[in-house]
Amino acid sequence: MNRFSWMRATSVAEAVRLHTVMDDAQFLAGGTNLVDLMRENVMRPAALIDISRLPLRDIEPTPDGGLRIGALVSNSALAWDARVRERYPMLAQAILAGASAQIRNAATLGGNLLQRTRCLYFYDPATSCNKRAPGSGCAALDGVNRMHAIFGASEHCIATHPSDMCVALAALDASVHVAGRQGARTLPFDSLHRLPGQTPHRETALDPEAxxxxxxxxxxxxxxxxxxxxxxxxxxxxxxxxxxxxxxHVEDGAIRALGCALGGVAHKPWRDREAEAQLIGCAADDTHAHARFADTIVARADPRPGNAFKVELARRAIVRAFERALAPQPAQDAEENEA
Structure with missing residues (x-):
């Protein structure tokens, strides 16, 4: 691990200011991803800005009936919050499906959103990776790519986003509150993460100091x-x-609204809103409609030889998800998800 300077921010504004004036700085909260990357010499920041004591740990109702969740709320606290479990059960399930209990206790909401890919080549500084070293190439293209993307990839990167939580947030149409040099702004969750294109090292739509x-x-x-x-x-x-x-959302036996996002298949949580629109008005228990929906989504896949199995796996998982969502049974904790 390289040498770095460390400082603690006492406010959101100070955190943004420090990041703006420091070269090659990174925010540090739970550190469950960043510290690992530093140990592996994948990331070598010159400065760490500790934001762990900022007042961003509240979960509170919004005027329109939703929930606002502070960026420093731990994954565990969010998953076990009674309001989340009752009103947003798939979010609680997604969080509990990720990592270990110890990591969930330390990891934060904001850090989960910004965690980096677990691509083997990204983690190995001896190999070529456009995400780690822009312009060096992508060893995964012709290498071991079993875990890699089948949607939205490019010739420069086929890595996938690792988060479970983000998949649920994408399906829920969450929004992201951000502070930056230009002040506060809000963006749709779909707009937070980028597809790789020619610049896979630019993973989000955020400015560096945001x-x-x-x-x-x-x-x-x-x-x-x-x-x-x-x-x-x-x-x-x-x-x-x-x-x-x-x-x-089902009324009178018909689907009136839905959100469906896939994880493990793209550089960001993957949604196909055109396919979703075709389900509106269909009978909720129409299994043929579920299958057509799944077929429409996977028809746009572009797999590599090592992960072609994911196309059929995704199709079957989507169909199974409809069965589970519509089944007359109590909500299940994520630990009960099939392997």
């Missing part, structure tokens, strides 16, 4: 009909091969 301060959940949480289904190599502490966050 600080996520909160996530806002809308009033619609799909409490009655939702699920988070994670397919992985082992039940505990494994990243998704494919995951599905699905929420349905």
């Amino acid at each position: 600080l996520i301060t909160a996530i806002e959940l809308p009033i619609e949480g799909y409490a009655r009909h939702s699920t988070y289904l994670k397919v992985r190599d082992r039940q505990s502490y494994a990243f998704a091969l494919v995951s599905v966050a699905l929420g349905l």
Whole structure:
């Protein structure tokens, strides 16, 4: 690990200012991803700005009936919050499906959103990786790419985003509150993460000094009909091969609204809103409509030889997610998701 300077911010404004004036700085909260990357010499920041004591740990209702969640709320606190479990169960399930209990206790909401890919080549400084070293190439293209993207990739990067929480937030149409040099702004969750294109090292739409301060959940949480289904190599502490966050609003037996996001398949949580629109008005229990929806989504996949199995896996996972979301049974904790 390289030498670095460390300072503690006492306010959001000070954190942004320090990042602006410091060269090659990084914000540090739980550190569950950043510290690992520093130990592996994947990231070598010259300065760390400790934001762990900023007043961003509240979960509070919004005027329109949603929830505002501070960026420093721990993953565990968020997953076990009674309001989240009751009104946004797929979010609680997604969080509990990720990492270990110890890591969830330390990890924060903001850090989860900004965690970096677990691509093997990104973590190995001896290999070529455009995300780690722009212009060096992508060893995963013709290498071991079983865990990599089947949607939205480019010739420069086929890495996937590792978060479970982000998949649920994408399906819920959350919004992101950000503080930066130009003041505060809010952006749709879909706009936070970028596809790799020619610049895979630019992973989000945020300016370097921007600080996520909160996530806002809308009033619609799909409490009655939702699920988070994670397919992985082992039940505990494994990243998704494919995951599905699905929420349905059903009235008079028909689908009136839905959110469906896939994880483990793209550089960001993957949504196909055109396919979603085709389900509006369909009978909720129409299994043929569910299958058509899944077929429409996976028809746009572009896999590599090592991960072509993900296409059929994603199709089946989507269909299974409909079964789970519509099943007349109590909400399940994420630990009960199938491996």
